[in-house]
Amino acid sequence: MKINIDNNLVELAPENTDEAQDLEKLWKLIVDCVRENKKLNPVGEYHPQKNSQARFHIEDIPAPEPRKTQWSTSKASEDNTFYCSICNKYIHIVKDQEIPLCCGREMEPIE
Known part of the structure; x- marks a missing residue:
């Protein structure tokens, strides 16, 4: 294009x-x-x-129903907020909890 x-x-x-x-x-x-x-x-x-x-x-086109959260096999090394740099979704994860997947990849910790 x-x-x-x-x-x-x-x-x-x-x-x-x-x-x-x-x-x-x-x-x-x-x-x-x-x-x-x-x-x-x-x-x-x-x-x-x-x-x-x-x-x-x-704008003004409704989003599809939210999908069930999928989790990776990686675990958080400490309590932190993770975000998706593609869709800007945020989630708080505690130490040793699996890191969620979003938009086809692991969410990233906010540093």
Whole structure:
């Protein structure tokens, strides 16, 4: 996907048919010709050195039902608050408790 930024205007240009279909799907979710259009709000952080994707929440689209927490086999070395750098979820974990998984990876301790 080619992205062009011109001041306050962002242009997305698909470079293959899959991207064209995904852009059309996104367009249909965001654009409402009768009422107000939905907004994209950034979630977490985007650092190309750490990960290859940026995440956004589409305003006014309800989230799916929360999933049951999954736990890793790693245990916390001390009482600490852990967070997910992708979705910004926080949870307090006590020493020797398993570290939860979130967004496909272990949550990180707040230092």
